[in-house]
Every structure is written in structure tokens, then in C-alpha cells.
Amino acid sequence: MIKNILYSFSINFINFLFPLILIPFYIHVFGITNYGLIAISFSLINYISVINDYSWNALGPIKIGKLSSDFKAINNYISTVINTKLLLTIPTFLLLFVFAHLYNAISSNSIFFLSLFMMLFSRTQNAHWIFIGLNKVKIYFVINSIFKISCLLTILFFVKSKNSFQILFFILGFFDCLIFITAYIYLFIKEKFKYTATSLKDIYAELQSGFKMFLTNLTVCSILNSGTLILGVFYSSKIVGIYSVSEKVIMLGKHAIGVLFQGVFPKICTIGVASISELNKTLRQIFKYYILLFSAGTLFLIVFSEQIISVLSSSHILESSRYLILLSPIPLIASLNQSAYMSLLIHEKKNIYFSGYFFGLIINISFSFLLSYFFKVEGMITALIITELFITLFLNYNILRDKNLNFLSK
Incomplete structure (x- = not known):
């Protein structure tokens, strides 16, 4: 693994x-x-x-x-x-x-x-x-x-x-x-x-079987890319360029979550088949490790924001570094829904994670257009954070209310 x-x-x-x-x-x-x-x-x-x-x-x-x-x-x-x-x-x-x-x-x-x-x-x-x-x-x-x-x-x-x-x-x-x-x-x-x-x-059957996961992926992709696309509709390419430098750093953190999922999830499936108690123990450990890892990452981004941006760009460093600080909690928030997401996948609770990501997609698109129109880049960042918070709280709430899925209780 x-x-x-x-x-x-x-x-x-x-x-x-x-x-x-x-x-x-x-x-x-x-x-x-x-x-x-x-x-x-x-x-x-x-x-x-x-x-x-x-x-x-x-x-x-x-x-x-x-x-x-x-x-x-x-x-x-x-x-x-x-x-x-x-x-x-x-x-x-x-x-x-x-x-x-x-x-x-x-x-x-x-x-x-x-x-x-x-x-x-x-x-x-x-x-x-x-x-x-x-x-x-x-x-x-x-x-x-x-x-x-x-x-x-x-x-x-x-x-x-x-x-x-x-x-x-x-x-x-x-x-x-x-x-x-x-x-x-x-x-x-x-x-x-x-x-x-x-x-x-056979093609139709394949599309049908993966449809809910597709909408989940669409939501994740929307969160990662909607900021640049929507800002590009309302504002100049220059503003998009300044924002995009900081956004790329945050996308690297989000990308790391997906990579960890690809490596961990096959093993989690094996554990889940063998023992539910062992599965919950492993998911609890992952949850704790993610808090430590991504909290350290958030602190690093805040403290060294200007230095990070200056490596990537020699233009508008202060503006991009301020955007990076505002964006910095996003990977941490997103990482805290991964244990719940894996648990729901293994227990085939597709409707729960599908609902969470589907409503997250609606929130992301509607809030992004509305807030970015009135508050520019700061509004876009606010919309992204609201979306991540909703998905994380929704998935973890549905885990906590089911004693078999609740990996946080020993």
C-alpha cells in the first residue's frame, strides 16, 4: 500500500x-x-x-x-x-x-x-x-x-x-x-x-453504475476550478492571473488528498470486508493523521505565504499572498471528510455521499456567481470555504448518527 x-x-x-x-x-x-x-x-x-x-x-x-x-x-x-x-x-x-x-x-x-x-x-x-x-x-x-x-x-x-x-x-x-x-x-x-x-x-450500464461517483467528481472539480472560470466571466484576465497563482498552491494540497485516497482506499476495502471494528479503528487513525498533517500544511501556508508566492511569481506578490492566506484552510477542511467518505463508499451508502456532493455542487456554483459578482476574489474564496464546510459537516454528521458507521466512537 x-x-x-x-x-x-x-x-x-x-x-x-x-x-x-x-x-x-x-x-x-x-x-x-x-x-x-x-x-x-x-x-x-x-x-x-x-x-x-x-x-x-x-x-x-x-x-x-x-x-x-x-x-x-x-x-x-x-x-x-x-x-x-x-x-x-x-x-x-x-x-x-x-x-x-x-x-x-x-x-x-x-x-x-x-x-x-x-x-x-x-x-x-x-x-x-x-x-x-x-x-x-x-x-x-x-x-x-x-x-x-x-x-x-x-x-x-x-x-x-x-x-x-x-x-x-x-x-x-x-x-x-x-x-x-x-x-x-x-x-x-x-x-x-x-x-x-x-x-x-454495456456502455449505458457502465455510465449508469458510475453516475453518482461522477457527480461527486464533478463537485470536487467544480470546487477546484470554478473560481478561475467564474472570475474570468466577470473580470479581466489580469485579476484571474493574480488569483490563479495562489489557487494553484491550494489545488496542490487538494490534489494530495486524492492521491492519498488512491493509495489508501483499496486497503481500506480489504479491512472492511474482514472486520468492521478494525475498519473503524483505521478510519479513526486516518482522521487524526489528516488533522495533524493538513493543520501543519495550513500553518505553513499562512506563515510563508509571501515566500511561496514569490517563488511562483514576480508580479503582484502581496495580492496573491493575501489570497493564499484566505484560501489556506481549504485542504484541511476537505481532508476531514475523507474518513467519512470512505466509510460511506464501503458500506454502499451512495445516496448519502451523493446528496452531500450534489448539494455542495449547487452551493458552490450559486454562491460563487453571487459572491464573486459583489465581492470579487474575496467573495469567490468565501464561496469555496462555505462549500467545503458544508460537504465535510454533512458527511460526518451522517456518520455520527449511525452507530455502525461512527468510526469516532471506540
């Missing part, structure tokens, strides 16, 4: 550290205004690509693990997911076309606009979840690292002019495509994977 956590964390760390490393470069070469435009585009792609991610990043590895003794069934399942992802590419492209027109600076630049479709397509066939399920995370780590580093070097050495931001997403999308193509080549050659056709009935 620890080895998988380390490799998964390394993969996600590289994926998220990659744009963080490039923030100073983007701001230096393109300027804070164009960086704001890039940040809006990243958020737009992240938001829409959650449709293609659907529920497979969380549930896919578990399903493969359960089918580990049936090679044919694993082939059929992976093929079904690949085919479903390809089918979902159609609505994601349509949504990107529509939403991009909310931002005139994007839709009016035809080269940059087209590059977003390349970037979005590269996200459609992410194979990380397959390697987790097959317990081959190390292989994916190597593939991912090689092409991410190659992409980083390409950008640093060949993207020089201010207007070259137009081709940035072509470069990013190209190397992301190389990652999933190489990953599937490995599966075909080494794992003897065989692609099979899938009926529409």
Missing part, C-alpha cells in the same frame, strides 16, 4: 508540479494577463474533462482488482471503459466549443482556440487507473515521468515569444497523447491486452 501511495503520489506530484514549475516561466514570457488566459483555459479543460474521467479513476482500480483472476473479464472491462470514454469525447468537444465562447479572448484567437481541443483530447484516454488496478503503478510512473520531463524541456527551450502562448496547448496535448499511447502499447505487448468492441447496452 505504501509503495503504491508513493508511486501514485509521484505521478500526481509530477503532473501537478509540472504546471507549478512553469508558472514563473509563463508570467515572465507571456505576462500576467496572458497567464490569466492560460489559467482560465486550464480550468475549462479540467472542468470538462471530468466527463471523460467519469468514475473510473476511483472505481476502475477496484473493479480490476476484483477481476484479477479473470483475464478475459479484465480485457472486456477495460475495452468497455475505453469505448465509453471515446463516446463521451463528443459531448466534451461540444461543451468546450460552447463554454470557450464565454471568454472572448479565447474564442477570438483561432489558433489558441483549436489548441484547447488537442489538449482536451489528450485527457480522454488517461490509463493511470488501469495500472493502479493491475498493480503496475511503477511502470506508469516511468512512462509519465519521461514524457512530462520531455514536455517541460520542450517548452523551456522552444517557447520564447509573448505570442507563443497560442501553441502552448498543442505542445502539452501532444506529449499527453504520447503518454497514453505508450501506456496502451505496454498493455498490448506486456499484459497481452486485447481490445474488444462494446455494445451500447
Whole structure:
């Protein structure tokens, strides 16, 4: 479990550290205004690509693990997911076309606009979840690292002019495509994977089984990306750029929660099958560790906010560091719902966590539009904190009121 956590964390760390490393470069070469435009585009792609991610990043590895003794069934399942992802590419492209027109600076630049479709397509066939399920995370780590580093070097050495931001997403999308193509080549050659056709009935069943998890993922994605997108509708790319620098740091903390979930949850499932009392004990320990870990992280962000921002940006440091301080409690609040979330998943209480995240999604979107319109960035941050607090309190309340699920009582 620890080895998988380390490799998964390394993969996600590289994926998220990659744009963080490039923030100073983007701001230096393109300027804070164009960086704001890039940040809006990243958020737009992240938001829409959650449709293609659907529920497979969380549930896919578990399903493969359960089918580990049936090679044919694993082939059929992976093929079904690949085919479903390809089918979902159609609505994601349509949504990107529509939403991009909310931002005139994007839709009016035809080269940059087209590059977003390349970037979005590269996200459609992410194979990380397959390697987790097959317990081959190390292989994916190597593939991912090689092409991410190659992409980083390409950008640093060949993207020089201010207007070259137009081709940035072509470069990013190209190397992301190389990652999933190489990953599937490995599966075909080494794992003897065989692609099979899938009926529409099977695709519908797959979509139906993961729908509630999809809405959960959509809520998480909304919390991570809505700030940049909504601010971009109301205010200039410059304001978005200043806010986005601090938001990226917070997203790294939120991302760490997801990585820990990927590493811990398969083991939690095994414990849950064997003993409920042992499960509750483990969830209680996780809850305590998360309080300590993310409280320390929050304190670190508050104390060293200016230093952190100055590493990422040489522009508007005081404004971005103030936003970082206001945003700093978000990873801690979010981490405190993870034990409850895992307990609800294991006990198949889908309606509870579905309701929590669904209402959280409504709160996030409505409050974000309302508060950001009247109070700008501070209003947006307030909306994000309110959303995180609601979800955490809702999930933990439903755990505490059920004596079998209450992992806090010894």
C-alpha cells in the first residue's frame, strides 16, 4: 500500500508540479494577463474533462482488482471503459466549443482556440487507473515521468515569444497523447491486452453504475476550478492571473488528498470486508493523521505565504499572498471528510455521499456567481470555504448518527 501511495503520489506530484514549475516561466514570457488566459483555459479543460474521467479513476482500480483472476473479464472491462470514454469525447468537444465562447479572448484567437481541443483530447484516454488496478503503478510512473520531463524541456527551450502562448496547448496535448499511447502499447505487448468492441447496452450500464461517483467528481472539480472560470466571466484576465497563482498552491494540497485516497482506499476495502471494528479503528487513525498533517500544511501556508508566492511569481506578490492566506484552510477542511467518505463508499451508502456532493455542487456554483459578482476574489474564496464546510459537516454528521458507521466512537 505504501509503495503504491508513493508511486501514485509521484505521478500526481509530477503532473501537478509540472504546471507549478512553469508558472514563473509563463508570467515572465507571456505576462500576467496572458497567464490569466492560460489559467482560465486550464480550468475549462479540467472542468470538462471530468466527463471523460467519469468514475473510473476511483472505481476502475477496484473493479480490476476484483477481476484479477479473470483475464478475459479484465480485457472486456477495460475495452468497455475505453469505448465509453471515446463516446463521451463528443459531448466534451461540444461543451468546450460552447463554454470557450464565454471568454472572448479565447474564442477570438483561432489558433489558441483549436489548441484547447488537442489538449482536451489528450485527457480522454488517461490509463493511470488501469495500472493502479493491475498493480503496475511503477511502470506508469516511468512512462509519465519521461514524457512530462520531455514536455517541460520542450517548452523551456522552444517557447520564447509573448505570442507563443497560442501553441502552448498543442505542445502539452501532444506529449499527453504520447503518454497514453505508450501506456496502451505496454498493455498490448506486456499484459497481452486485447481490445474488444462494446455494445451500447454495456456502455449505458457502465455510465449508469458510475453516475453518482461522477457527480461527486464533478463537485470536487467544480470546487477546484470554478473560481478561475467564474472570475474570468466577470473580470479581466489580469485579476484571474493574480488569483490563479495562489489557487494553484491550494489545488496542490487538494490534489494530495486524492492521491492519498488512491493509495489508501483499496486497503481500506480489504479491512472492511474482514472486520468492521478494525475498519473503524483505521478510519479513526486516518482522521487524526489528516488533522495533524493538513493543520501543519495550513500553518505553513499562512506563515510563508509571501515566500511561496514569490517563488511562483514576480508580479503582484502581496495580492496573491493575501489570497493564499484566505484560501489556506481549504485542504484541511476537505481532508476531514475523507474518513467519512470512505466509510460511506464501503458500506454502499451512495445516496448519502451523493446528496452531500450534489448539494455542495449547487452551493458552490450559486454562491460563487453571487459572491464573486459583489465581492470579487474575496467573495469567490468565501464561496469555496462555505462549500467545503458544508460537504465535510454533512458527511460526518451522517456518520455520527449511525452507530455502525461512527468510526469516532471506540
